[in-house]
Amino acid sequence: DLGAHVDGFIAVVAHTIVIGSSVENKVTGRKADVALAAHYASQAALRLLKPGTE
Incomplete structure (x- = not known):
C-alpha cells in the first residue's frame, strides 16, 4: 500500500500479486x-463515498 494526503485530498494505491503466477x-x-x-x-x-459528508 502507498498513501498520500495532499491539501486535504487522500490518495491510496495498492497492488496484489500471487507468487508463482505468470502469463502461462x-x-x-x-x-x-x-x-x-x-x-x-x-x-x-x-461508490458509497460522497464528498462533503461525515
Whole structure:
C-alpha cells in the first residue's frame, strides 16, 4: 500500500500479486475468487463515498 494526503485530498494505491503466477500459469480457483472479491468490495465501498459528508 502507498498513501498520500495532499491539501486535504487522500490518495491510496495498492497492488496484489500471487507468487508463482505468470502469463502461462494464470491464477484460477479460490485464489482468483478472493482477489476478485476484494476488488469488487473496494469498488462497492468507493461508490458509497460522497464528498462533503461525515
